[in-house]
Amino acid sequence: MSFGEDYYRALHRDRGLRHSPGWIANYPPQKPVIDAQDAFEISAPCQIIANACASGTNAIGHAFECVSSGKYQRVLTGGYDALSELVFVGFDSLQASTPEKCRPFDRDRSGMVLGEGAAILALENLEDARARDARILGEIIGYGISTDNHHLTQPDPSGSGPRRAMEQALHSAGRSAEEVNYINAHGTATPFNDAAEGKAIAELFGSIPVSSSKSMIGHSLGAAGAIEAVVCLLALQAQLLPPNINFRRPDRDLDLNIVANKSREAKIDIVLSNSFGFGGTNASILIQKLAA
Amino acid sequence: MSLRIAGMGWVTPLGRGVDAVWNRLLLGEEALAQPTSDPVSEKRYSAFRVPAEALTDLPPHPRLRRASAISRFAAAAGIDALGQARSAIGEIDAERLALVFAVSNGGVIYTKRFYHNIVETGAQSASPLLFPETVFNAPASHLAAIFGITGTSYTLVGDGAVGVLAVKMASDLLENEAFDFCLVVGAEEADWLLCDAYHKWRLLKNEPPIELFRDPPRGMILSEGAGAVLLARQGREQIDAIDLGGNFSRRSEAKKIAGRVLHSLADENACIVASANGTFVDLAEREAIERELPGALVYSPKAALGESVGASAIWQVIVAAQSLRTKRLPPILGSNAPQGLSFPESGETLHEKVIVLSCGLNQQIAGLRLRI
Numbered sequence: 086m087s088f089g090e091d092y093y094r095a096l097h098r099d100r101g102l103r104h105s106p107g108w109i110a111n112y113p114p115q116k117p118v119i120d121a122q123d124a125f126e127i128s129a130p131c132q133i134i135a136n137a138c139a140s141g142t143n144a145i146g147h148a149f150e151c152v153s154s155g156k157y158q159r160v161l162t163g164g165y166d167a168l169s170e171l172v173f174v175g176f177d178s179l180q181a182s183t184p185e186k187c188r189p190f191d192r193d194r195s196g197m198v199l200g201e202g203a204a205i206l207a208l209e210n211l212e213d214a215r216a217r218d219a220r221i222l223g224e225i226i227g228y229g230i231s232t233d234n235h236h237l238t239q240p241d242p243s244g245s246g247p248r249r250a251m252e253q254a255l256h257s258a259g260r261s262a263e264e265v266n267y268i269n270a271h272g273t274a275t276p277f278n279d280a281a282e283g284k285a286i287a288e289l290f291g292s293i294p295v296s297s298s299k300s301m302i303g304h305s306l307g308a309a310g311a312i313e314a315v316v317c318l319l320a321l322q323a324q325l326l327p328p329n330i331n332f333r334r335p336d337r338d339l340d341l342n343i344v345a346n347k348s349r350e351a352k353i354d355i356v357l358s359n360s361f362g363f364g365g366t367n368a369s370i371l372i373q374k375l376a377a
Numbered sequence: 378m379s380l381r382i383a384g385m386g387w388v389t390p391l392g393r394g395v396d397a398v399w400n401r402l403l404l405g406e407e408a409l410a411q412p413t414s415d416p417v418s419e420k421r422y423s424a425f426r427v428p429a430e431a432l433t434d435l436p437p438h439p440r441l442r443r444a445s446a447i448s449r450f451a452a453a454a455g456i457d458a459l460g461q462a463r464s465a466i467g468e469i470d471a472e473r474l475a476l477v478f479a480v481s482n483g484g485v486i487y488t489k490r491f492y493h494n495i496v497e498t499g500a501q502s503a504s505p506l507l508f509p510e511t512v513f514n515a516p517a518s519h520l521a522a523i524f525g526i527t528g529t530s531y532t533l534v535g536d537g538a539v540g541v542l543a544v545k546m547a548s549d550l551l552e553n554e555a556f557d558f559c560l561v562v563g564a565e566e567a568d569w570l571l572c573d574a575y576h577k578w579r580l581l582k583n584e585p586p587i588e589l590f591r592d593p594p595r596g597m598i599l600s601e602g603a604g605a606v607l608l609a610r611q612g613r614e615q616i617d618a619i620d621l622g623g624n625f626s627r628r629s630e631a632k633k634i635a636g637r638v639l640h641s642l643a644d645e646n647a648c649i650v651a652s653a654n655g656t657f658v659d660l661a662e663r664e665a666i667e668r669e670l671p672g673a674l675v676y677s678p679k680a681a682l683g684e685s686v687g688a689s690a691i692w693q694v695i696v697a698a699q700s701l702r703t704k705r706l707p708p709i710l711g712s713n714a715p716q717g718l719s720f721p722e723s724g725e726t727l728h729e730k731v732i733v734l735s736c737g738l739n740q741q742i743a744g745l746r747l748r749i
Contacts (some may be wrong), residue, residue, distance in 0.1 A: 090492065092574070097417055097496050109574045110739070113481070114513070114534045119740050123626045130621030130743070132542050135513035135534045136479075145532065147546075154552060174500045175508035232476075232530045234522040237440075237509045250526070325620050363509055364518030366530060 086169035088112040117165055127161070137362030138271075139230075140164055141204070141310025146228035146370050148208050156332050158213055163205035164311035172306070173199060181237060181275050187304075189272035189297035190279050190343050192334040197273040200303025204311035222343055223318045226355070227258025227371030238363050244285030247271075247359060250367035251289055254357060258371045262290045264355055265371070267326055267344075269313050271359040272297020282359065283339035296329035296344040296350065310360035314370065316354045321374040326351050380548050381612030382747075383466065383558065385695050386457030386605040388450045390425035393432070394457065399699045400610035402707035407681040410585045410598060417493075422572035423584050425442035425600035428460060435749040440519040443506060445484040450603035450688075451564040455520050458461050458560060458605035466611075469558055471525035475550045478517035478532045479543035479563035481687035481737075484510050486568050516564060529556070536737025537652055538622065539563065539606070540690025541745055545619045547608045557609060564603035574601055580656045580738060586711040587655040587680045590663050590718060598652040598681025604691030606698075614698045614747050615731075618642055622743040631661035635736055638744040639669040647730035647746065648706065648721075649672035650697045654684040658736045665734075667717040674719050676700075680710040690735040694747070697731035701749040704728075739744035 090142025092108035110116070115133045122131065136143045141164025148162035176182040176199060183196030214221050231253065241244055255262060268290065271282055274297070286295060298316045305312055320327055325348045332345040354374050361367045387395045390408030410423035432449050435441055436456070441449060459469060491507040509515060514532035521530045529550060533543050540563040547559035575581040575597070584594030608616070622638045625631045639649075649666060653659040654677070666675060678696050685692060700706050706721035714720040730748045 093492055093570070094496060095487070097493075109578050112574075113536065113739050115536070115739070117742070119624045119626070128623050130542070130623055133534045134530045136517075136530075137512050137514050146532070147549075151549065154550070156549070159510060170495065170500075171488070171511070174495050174503045175491070175511065177500065178503040178505040180505075180509055221491055230529050232518075232521045232527050234518075234525070234527065237504070237515060237518055246527075260500075362514070363512045364514040364520070364530075365521070366514060 086171055086239035087167060090170055098298060102163065113159060129165050136366040137364055138306050139360040139362035139366045139368040142227060142309040142358060142360035142368035142370055143230065144232060145225065145272045145311060145314055146368055149225040149228050152210055153254065159207065159209045161205055161207055163203065164308040166201055166305050166307040168201045169197060185206055186331040187274045187300050187333040189274040189329055190283055190336060190341055191332050192336045194274040194279060196275050197299065198303040200305040202305045202308050202312055204308060204315045206311065206314060220275050221375050223321050224373045224375050225370055226373045227254040227260065229253025229257065229369045231265065231367045233367060235363030235365060240281040240361065242281055244281040244364060246367045247282050247361060248285035248289055250369040251285065251357060254369040254371045255327050260371065265290060266353045267294045267320060267356045268293055269317050269356060269358040270295050270297045270360045272299055273301065283335065283341050292342040294326050294342050294344050296327050298327060300330045310368065313358050317358050317372050318340065320356060321353055321372065324350060324353055378552055379610050380551065380635035381609055382606050382614045382698050383609040383612035384458040384462030384607035385698060386454035387695050388431055388454045389602040390427055390600050391682060392428060392455060395695060395699065402678065402681055405708050405710060407710050408600065408683060411614050413569045413572055420573065422569060422574055422576060422581065423598055424567040425598055426567060426595060427602050438523050440522045444518055445487045445510045445517055445566065447564050447566040448483050448519045450601065451478065451516040451520055451562045452523055454603035454605035455560055455562050455651065458607045462607045465511060472528065474524065474526055475529040475556045475559040476517060476526050477519055477543045477546050477559060477561045478690065479539040479540060480513055480532060480534055481528045481536055481565055482571055483513045485571055487511055487564055489568060489570050489701065509533060515666060517553055517563040517698060521564065532603045533648050536739040536741050537686055537689045538735040538737040538743040539687055541619065541735050541743035542621060544616060544745060545621055548619060551610065559608045560605060561691065562599040562603060562605040562610060563688040565600045565601050567601040567688040575599060582655065583598065589653045589677055589680050589709055589712045590659045590715050591712065592660060594656050594659055597656050597684040600685045602685055602688055604695050606689050606691060606694055614701055614735045614749050616745055617748050618746040620744050624740045625742065628657045631736055631742060632664040634742045635734060636669050638742055639665050639734060642732045642744050643670055644730050646728060647732045648726060648728040649732045649734055650693045651675050652689060652735045653677040654679040656738065661736055662734060663715065665720060672719060674704045674706065674721055676721050680712065690741045693733045693735060695731050697747045700726065701747060
């Protein structure tokens with residue numbers, strides 16, 4: 086995005102940019118992947134999912150389905166995003182971002198803080214990974230995707246969209262809600278998202294521990310799902326529930342068990358990670374700790 | 378698994394409707410280039426635009442009231458594809474319908490307007506109405522709302538080959554028994570800013586005609602519109618092979634990957650619907666065709682319809698399906714076949730299969746094969 090912004094600013098400033106900078110060639114969203122493939126000499130085909138803030142989880146979920154169907158043995162998957170002026174101003178114009186601290190699920194939450202970054206996961210068929218004695222960090226066991234047609238930028242207040250994604254992830258894994266030990270929530274700290282997501286979580290999972298990593302690292306949009314999947318894997322390894330920092334007062338309308346401000350030791354076997362995005366797109370993945 | 382086409386929709390600079398556009402192509406018509414300008418520069422370009430009358434009968438859905446052009450193109454094509462399928466097979470259950478949307482540049486017009494306001498007058502003037510339409514998956518969101526899809530919806534971004542990747546994703550989704558149909562829509566809108574960018578990239582020419590397979594290449598004209606194919610396990614045309622190809626870092630590599638894709642899809646009874654558009658793509662495809670399928674009949678719709686980037690591969694799929702249905706291929710306008718290539722002439726073609734070869738401008742190449 087920033088390449089496009091530089092190009093447009095130069096065009097606007099110079100009233101007719103004459104030279105052909107790399108801005109144009111570097112603008113397309115698939116370019117970072119193609120550059121990375123070139124750098125690592127990976128010739129495999131790639132698909133770039135652009136489902137807004139759910140993209141990272143959608144990418145992992147689709148990769149999971151590709152591997153579990155037997156079509157692919159190994160898939161590199163993940164998400165990336167970088168801060169840009171257009172996006173920063175865009176979320177500000179929607180009054181979705183806050184100059185205060187990011188307080189997911191707090192009664193006084195006032196919006197998101199944008200972040201940036203990337204995370205890549207290497208998925209491999211479990212039998213093949215075991216056969217080559219790979220160090221297995223966790224197992225993706227379920228994936229759910231749903232579309233909420235309520236509004237282009239606001240979730241259905243009933244939480245029906247997130248709930249369907251979470252239910253589908255459980256169904257595809259053949260697991261029940263009671264078997265899940267922790268939820269890494271989408272938790273943007275916007276009033277609308279947290280209300281809808283919190284309602285869906287409470288209805289489906291009861292008092293399960295919940296936290297949002299966005300309280301600590303912000304909302305990295307297309308990268309968020311992949312980064313938060315890594316957080317989930319680390320939680321499974323360390324047997325620690327990651328905290329939801331900046332949490333002061335529970336929201337009276339949300340009956341949630343928030344991992345408030347400090348990490349907690351816990352026995353964690355299965356975690357669920359949520360990502361929701363503009364366009365009403367919802368995605369959830371279920372990750373399991375593998376027995377030693 | 379059997380992957381078949383159950384319905385198609387087409388919105389192009391030559392109008393809307395699969396049969397209507399196809400008949401105009403068979404008659405050798407080409408789209409009318411329209412001048413495009415912008416206050417930011419004195420430079421003018423030409424682009425092939427979708428005529429306004431093509432969208433006059435869109436349903437009064439609230440999502441379309443303020444949607445960008447790309448969303449309206451996508452909606453029209455999707456509605457037509459589902460309508461064609463309904464007339465043949467009856468109602469389609471939205472719960473068993475998945476959506477894959479393919480795009481390259483996205484909602485450029487609103488994105489430019491949104492950012493222009495920031496550059497011109499500062500962040501405080503940014504419009505909260507425009508910003509959501511700048512997101513790549515905004516058209517897919519509108520389509521889902523119009524068709525009542527509450528399940529699977531993916532937006533894929535890429536270059537001209539992204540439509541083939543979208544068909545492949547649809548093929549994967551349809552292996553899930555939860556779905557009976559997958560609607561694949563590719564769409565793009567043309568804007569002065571894109572013309573300027575492709576011009577500076579030395580890929581654009583100022584005026585038609587687009588001269589295909591010319592060496593050295595003279596450049597392309599951008600166009601806009603949408604294509605939609607409803608994929609199912611039953612239908613007339615079968616997509617019997619898809620090759621996701623690969624990426625090229627240097628243009629010189631494009632011919633190797635195009636050759637690899639053609640090699641994997643090659644069939645002596647096949648003709649080729651290529652993506653030649655008047656740029657380096659033509660030379661890459663020409664070399665690949667000469668090597669892998671010498672003598673094969675080659676057609677590209679881009680001389681008549683222009684380069685519609687994210688929509689283009691789906692347009693090629695529609696051309697391929699129509700050529701199988703009608704046993705005809707349109708003429709290639711304004712170009713003579715260079716040595717080593719065969720262009721369609723008037724009259725019937727008797728091909729049983731058609732290979733769609735899609736070489737994007739920004740590093741992606743893929744292909745698929747249709748049979749009837």
